[in-house]
Amino acid sequence: MDIQQSxxxxxxNYAKFEGRSGRPEYWWWVLAYIIAAVIINVVGSIVGLGEILVNLFALAVLIPNIAVSVRRFHDIGKSGWWVLIGLIPLVGWIAFIYFAAQPSVGPNEYGEGPQGPVTTSNPDNIVG
Structure with a gap:
């Protein structure tokens, strides 16, 4: 999966909180979000509306951010409520990043993995 596909x-899947999202989908989304926020901030600063535009962008993608995070936690076999750990300053953020970086587990209560079953010829499910 590349950044555009992610x-x-x-x-x-704007407000889809069920199912699973793999690591590539989640981390490409995070990178795209950061890049977009920086660009919006720079352009907004030039026209004098940097902070306002970045806040509007963050508000516009708040639901997709939460939804992809919940699906990412589902992918590692955790309830979506674990996303709330990120609300705890510092320790919660570290725990959130740790959980989001974990590899996918096989089929679990949230469904088949986002990239299908792991095969022996492609154990990391790396799309070629």
Whole structure:
């Protein structure tokens, strides 16, 4: 999965909190979000509306951010409520990043993995 496909997937599942999202989908989305926020801030600063535009952007993608995070936690076999750990300053943020970086587990209560079953010829499910 590349950054463009990840953004399309996250935005097409705008408020879908069930199912699973793999590491590539989640981390490409995070990178795209950061890049977009920086660009919006720079352009907004030039026209004098940097902070306002960045806040509007953050508000516009708040639901997709939460939804992809919940699906990411589902992918490692945790309830979506674990996303709330990120509300705890510092320790919660570290725990959130740790959990989000974990590899996918096989089929679990939230469904088959986002990239299908792991095969022996492609144990990391790396799309070629």
């Amino acid at each position: 953004v399309k997937t996250v935005l097409s």
